[in-house]
Each structure stands twice: as C-alpha cells, then as structure tokens.
Amino acid sequence: MSRLLVSILVALLASVPLWLTDFYYLHVLIVTGIFIVAAMSLNLLLGYTGQLSLGHVAFFGIGAYTSALVSLGFEVHILPDVTVGMAPKPVWFAMLCATAVAGLTGYAIGKLSFRVRGAYFVIVSISFAEVVRLVALNWVELTQGPMALNNIPALTLGFDGFELSFLRKPAFYLLVLTMLVVCYVIIARLVNSRAGRAMIALRENESLAMSVGIDVTRYLVVATVVSAAMAGMAGALYTHYIRIVDPDIFLFIYTVTMVIMVVTGGKGTLAGPIVGGVIFGIVPEVLRGMEIRPEVQWIAYGVLMVLVVYFLPRGIVPAIESYMSSRRRAPKGEAVAVAPEAPQQ
Amino acid sequence: MSAQPETVLSIDQVAVHFGGLVAISDMTFAVRSGEIVGLIGPNGAGKTTAFNVVTGFLKPTSGEVRYRSNPLNGLKPHEIAKLGLVRTFQRTSVFQERNVFQNVLTGLHGRGRSSLWDTLLGTPREKSSERELKDEANEILRFVGLEQRAHEPAGTLPYGEQRLIGVALALAAKPSMLLLDEPVSGMNPSETARFVKLVEKIRESGVTILLVEHDMPMVMKVCDRIVVLNYGRIIA
Ligand SMILES: Nc1ncnc2c1ncn2[C@@H]1O[C@H](COP(=O)(O)OP(=O)(O)OP(=O)(O)O)[C@@H](O)[C@H]1O
Ligand SMILES: [Mg+2]
Numbered sequence: 001m002s003r004l005l006v007s008i009l010v011a012l013l014a015s016v017p018l019w020l021t022d023f024y025y026l027h028v029l030i031v032t033g034i035f036i037v038a039a040m041s042l043n044l045l046l047g048y049t050g051q052l053s054l055g056h057v058a059f060f061g062i063g064a065y066t067s068a069l070v071s072l073g074f075e076v077h078i079l080p081d082v083t084v085g086m087a088p089k090p091v092w093f094a095m096l097c098a099t100a101v102a103g104l105t106g107y108a109i110g111k112l113s114f115r116v117r118g119a120y121f122v123i124v125s126i127s128f129a130e131v132v133r134l135v136a137l138n139w140v141e142l143t144q145g146p147m148a149l150n151n152i153p154a155l156t157l158g159f160d161g162f163e164l165s166f167l168r169k170p171a172f173y174l175l176v177l178t179m180l181v182v183c184y185v186i187i188a189r190l191v192n193s194r195a196g197r198a199m200i201a202l203r204e205n206e207s208l209a210m211s212v213g214i215d216v217t218r219y220l221v222v223a224t225v226v227s228a229a230m231a232g233m234a235g236a237l238y239t240h241y242i243r244i245v246d247p248d249i250f251l252f253i254y255t256v257t258m259v260i261m262v263v264t265g266g267k268g269t270l271a272g273p274i275v276g277g278v279i280f281g282i283v284p285e286v287l288r289g290m291e292i293r294p295e296v297q298w299i300a301y302g303v304l305m306v307l308v309v310y311f312l313p314r315g316i317v318p319a320i321e322s323y324m325s326s327r328r329r330a331p332k333g334e335a336v337a338v339a340p341e342a343p344q345q
Numbered sequence: 346m347s348a349q350p351e352t353v354l355s356i357d358q359v360a361v362h363f364g365g366l367v368a369i370s371d372m373t374f375a376v377r378s379g380e381i382v383g384l385i386g387p388n389g390a391g392k393t394t395a396f397n398v399v400t401g402f403l404k405p406t407s408g409e410v411r412y413r414s415n416p417l418n419g420l421k422p423h424e425i426a427k428l429g430l431v432r433t434f435q436r437t438s439v440f441q442e443r444n445v446f447q448n449v450l451t452g453l454h455g456r457g458r459s460s461l462w463d464t465l466l467g468t469p470r471e472k473s474s475e476r477e478l479k480d481e482a483n484e485i486l487r488f489v490g491l492e493q494r495a496h497e498p499a500g501t502l503p504y505g506e507q508r509l510i511g512v513a514l515a516l517a518a519k520p521s522m523l524l525l526d527e528p529v530s531g532m533n534p535s536e537t538a539r540f541v542k543l544v545e546k547i548r549e550s551g552v553t554i555l556l557v558e559h560d561m562p563m564v565m566k567v568c569d570r571i572v573v574l575n576y577g578r579i580i581a
Binding site: 194 | 400402421422423426427431432433434438439440441442443447450451452454455457459461464465467471474475478514515517518
C-alpha cells in the first residue's frame with residue numbers, strides 16, 4: 001500500500017473522536033485497537049518466524065500486571081523478615097516497565113526455544129502462560145488473586161500547569177491509535193530489513209538459512225523480545241483503560257482470539273492482523289447491536305472463520321493482494337510470462 | 346603453478362555412525378586452495394553425510410575437520426559459513442515463497458552493515474547498507490544468469506533454475522570454498538553445459554570447490570582431481 005494511502009487512512013482514523021460521539025462505539029474501537037496491537041505482535045512471531053506462540057497472552061497479561069503494580073505500588077514478604085516493595089510510580093513509567101518486563105520474559109522464552117521448535121515451542125508457550133496465570137491467581141499478597149487489582153490509575157502526562165489526562169475515551173482512543181501506528185512502523189521496518197529477512201528465512205527453510213551464515217537463534221530471540229514487549233505494552237494500555245486486572249486476563253481464549261485475527265487476516269503480512277482484528281473486534285459488536293443472540297453470534301463467528309480458512313487458506317490480505325496483481329496484469333493480456341512447467345522429479 | 350598451494354580443507358579420520366549404521370567408517374582427504382575436487386561414490390556411500398559433517402550439520406562420531414587451520418569441531422553451521430565454507434544441498438533448497446531477488450538478498454545477510462537499531466530508527470547507515478546489498482544481489486543474479494527471474498517466487502521456477510538459486514545463495518554468502526552436492530542432477534544437457542561454465546567462472550573468482558556428482562562426464566570435465574568414497578572409505 002502506498003504511503004499516501006496509509007497517511008490518509010491514519011488521518012481519517014484520528015478524526016473519529018470528532019464525529020463519533022457515541023462513547024460505546026469509541027469503547028469498541030479502543031478495545032479493538034489494543035487487541036490489534038497484540039495480534040500484530042503475535043504476527044511477528046507466527047507470521048514471520050513461523051513459530052506458533054500459543055501462550056502469547058502471557059506477555060499481554062504480564063504487561064498488564066506489571067503496569068498495574070508499578071503504578072499502584074506494592075509490598076511483598078519474600079522471606080519472613082524480608083520485604084520487597086515499591087512506592088506508586090507515574091503511569092507512563094509503569095507502562096515502560098511493563099514493556100521492559102514483558103520483553104525480558106520474551107528474551108527468556110526465546111532463549112529456551114533455542115532447543116525447542118515447532119510443536120515443542122507451542123507446548124512450552126502454553127505451559128508458560130498457564131504457569132503465569134497460576135502465579136497471578138495464587139500469589140495473593142502481590143496480585144490480590146481472584147479479587148483483582150482495583151482502582152488502577154489512568155494515564156496522565158503533564159508538565160507544570162499543563163496536564164493531559166487519558167481518562168476520557170477520545171483521548172485514550174488517540175493514544176491507542178498512536179501506539180498502533182508506532183508498533184506498525186516498527187514491525188514494517190523490521191520485516192523489510194536484514195533482520196526480517198533472517199526471520200523469514202527461519203520460517204521458510206532453517207537449514208538453508210544456517211548454511212548461508214544466518215544465526216537463526218539470534219533472530220528468533222530478537223523477534224520474541226520485540227513481540228513480547230509489544231504485547232506487554234498492549235497489556236499495559238488495557239489495564240489503564242479498564243482500570244482493573246484479574247487472572248482471567250491470562251485465559252487461553254484471548255490467545256485464540258489473537259491467533260484467529262492473525263490467521264484470517266493473513267499471517268506474515270503487515271495488514272493481516274489489522275484486517276483480522278477489525279473483523280473479529282467490531283463485527284461481534286455490530287451483531288450484538290442488531291440484537292442477535294450470543295449463541296447465534298458465536299456460531300456465525302465460527303462459520304465465518306471456517307469459511308475464511310477454507311476458501312482463503314492464506315488469509316484475507318494475501319487473497320486480495322493476489323487478486324489485485326492478477327487484475328493489474330490481466331488487461332495487458334497475452335504478454336503474461338508464464339514459467340514453463342518444471343520437470344518435477 | 347610451481348609451488349604446491351596450501352591445503353585449505355583437511356578431513357582427518359572422520360567416522361560417522363547412525364546407531365548401528367556406519368555411514369562413514371574412516372575418511373581422510375584434503376583439498377588445496379584453488380582446486381576443483383570431485384567426490385564420487387555409489388548411492389549411500391556417505392557423500393552427503395561428509396558434507397553435513399564438514400559444514401557443521403552433523404557431529405562426526407570421531408575424527409577431525411580443519412578449514413584454513415581452524416578446527417571445525419563443535420562450530421555451528423552459521424559459524425562455519427562465516428569462515429567462508431559454504432555448501433549447497435542435494436535436494437533443491439530455496440526460500441520457496443520469496444522471490445529470486447529476496448532469496449539472494451537473504452544469502453547476503455552476513456554482508457549487511459546495519460545493526461538492529463539502525464533498522465528500527467531508519468538511519469542513513471541502514472539505507473546505504475540496504476542499497477549496497479541490493480546492488481550486490483543484482484550482480485550475483487547476473488553472474489549466475491537469473492536476472493530475468495528476479496521477481497518470480499523461487500518455488501514456482503523450473504527445477505534447473507531452482508538449483509541455480511541454491512548456488513546464487515551460496516555465492517552470496519561470499520565463500521572461499523564451495524561444496525556443491527549434485528548440482529546438475531535434474532538438469533538437461535544444455536543446462537548442465539551452462540553450469541559447467543559457471544563452475545569455471547566461480548573458480549576463476551578464487552573459490553575452491555568440492556563437488557559431489559553422479560554425472561561422470563561432467564565430473565571429468567570440471568574436476569582437477571577425484572576422490573572416490575565407497576562404503577564409507579576412500580578408495581582412490
Ligand atoms: N540422518 C541420518 N540418520 C540415519 N541414517 C542416515 C542419515 N543420513 C544418512 N544416513 C545413511 O547414511 C548412508 C549414507 O548416506 P548419504 O546420504 O551420505 O549418501 P550419499 O553418498 O550422499 O548418497 P546419494 O548418492 O544417494 O546422495 C545411507 O545409508 C543413509 O541411509
Ligand atoms: Mg547424497
């Protein structure tokens with residue numbers, strides 16, 4: 001897509017709070033935007049390095065909890081007479097911590113996946129998410145367990161006399177949009193670079209990648225760190241928006257939602273998670289607005305996904321791309337160069 | 346050549362066992378700088394296994410491999426490639442979904458100068474490095490004769506051209522020694538003839554070559570010397 005088109009689209013999205021006055025719709029857009037960031041981060045791993053992280057929500061949840069705890073302050077007894085604690089810190093700092101902690105966790109997982117690839121990576125990532133959920137549930141002193149962390153402060157940015165509060169929805173919407181654009185740019189730069197080529201090489205043919213001197217493990221770690229940090233940042237946004245966090249944030253269904261967004265939109269494409277995220281973030285709300293019963297909704301949902309995966313196995317975005325490129329070539333007619341059929345052996 | 350050129354690759358009493366199966370029992374030979382050496386032998390003689398050992402894809406059960414006096418034992422494949430020892434694969438091996446140009450660009454990985462920060466910040470160094478890599482990729486495509494195919498997905502090309510992509514990728518890694526595993530299998534006679542010329546061009550550019558091939562006339566034509574491997578032993 002051309003740069004101009006993207007700028008127009010972003011400007012259009014930025015103008016939404018000016019004319020969309022119904023806060024319920026703004027809420028839907030905010031939550032969808034946060035999930036799109038999470039799906040984009042998953043896409044970096046799943047779509048570009050080819051590793052399926054089915055515990056991706058762990059990074060999201062770790063970001064949410066870290067940001068909540070740093071902004072609320074905490075105190076825990078590690079040994080009977082040793083306590084570790086922290087006074088409440090500004091929310092912007094908490095969000096940076098969340099990004100960093102999630103990134104570090106990603107580093108550890110990435111290092112671990114040095115030995116475990118493919119199916120084992122899937123299992124390690126699921127187990128990891130489950131362990132983190134159990135910690136959040138049972139370390140009551142730190143996390144309040146199922147009672148949840150409440151009254152999480154909203155983000156305010158300010159210099160003397162000038163305070164910018166992200167408590168209200170229009171401001172928060174713009175914050176999410178900004179973060180989404182930043183993450184998009186980071187991923188776009190990454191995947192079109194030397195590092196991104198190394199990641200794709202790992203997905204396409206690991207042995208061949210190694211044979212030309214690519215340290216595949218290093219780039220898998222880089223991808224995991226960036227991906228985890230972004231998911232953590234999305235989690236932090238979510239916490240300071242909803243302003244309550246409990247262990248349900250680690251539920252497997254959230255990972256599944258992200259995977260569905262990425263796969264239907266088109267994994268390994270920049271626009272894929274956005275398209276998938278819009279469909280699976282906004283359509284359910286529209287259906288709900290039409291007062292369709294939830295059961296019917298979920299079935300419609302499932303059917304939609306099966307249809308997409310069945311008819312467009314590579315996802316919506318690649319399907320559109322190949323349709324467009326075939327249309328562009330078709331009018332010029334006969335001059336289409338077709339590679340002679342390979343003598344397969 | 347009056348003085349004997351130095352030995353670059355030496356394989357010393359290498360053995361490889363897969364459980365009870367002895368793929369290579371005792372292999373010793375050396376390749377000197379600038380040579381084209383043919384490694385031949387019947388199916389299952391252990392030729393590909395030898396390549397896998399030399400390039401770090403397999404650990405030998407015993408024995409030692411040295412390249413330019415560096416012992417290779419324990420090095421990972423990408424580390425060995427960085428020393429200048431690069432191989433191609435017997436079964437066609439390309440990055441299927443990427444186009445030919447991107448394939449070669451991926452092979453040029455080791456020659457990029459930009460760091461991760463350059464990439465994320467879009468620094469001038471990132472841009473100049475990418476420009477250099479693209480120029481080099483075009484040059485390599487011209488060298489192997491694939492410039493017409495640059496924008497086609499590698500996986501859709503005919504078999505013979507996919508083999509060429511494999512060679513282009515290996516060349517992109519800037520080898521001082523190239524190991525080719527049955528590069529002309531599946532090529533028709535005219536493609537093979539062109540490939541022989543390419544091998545000679547590669548040698549002229551200063552690259553030492555070790556070649557595994559069943560096509561004997563081709564081997565006789567390009568190789569300075571032949572090593573025969575049979576039942577895991579060197580017999581000639
Ligand atoms: N990873 C492996 N595990 C078990 N056995 C193997 C493995 N790789 C190779 N072998 C066995 O080792 C022997 C040598 O195989 P290799 O592929 O090196 O032969 P080759 O000389 O390359 O044959 P070809 O001419 O058919 O390519 C064969 O018997 C093969 O089945
Ligand atoms: Mg072989």
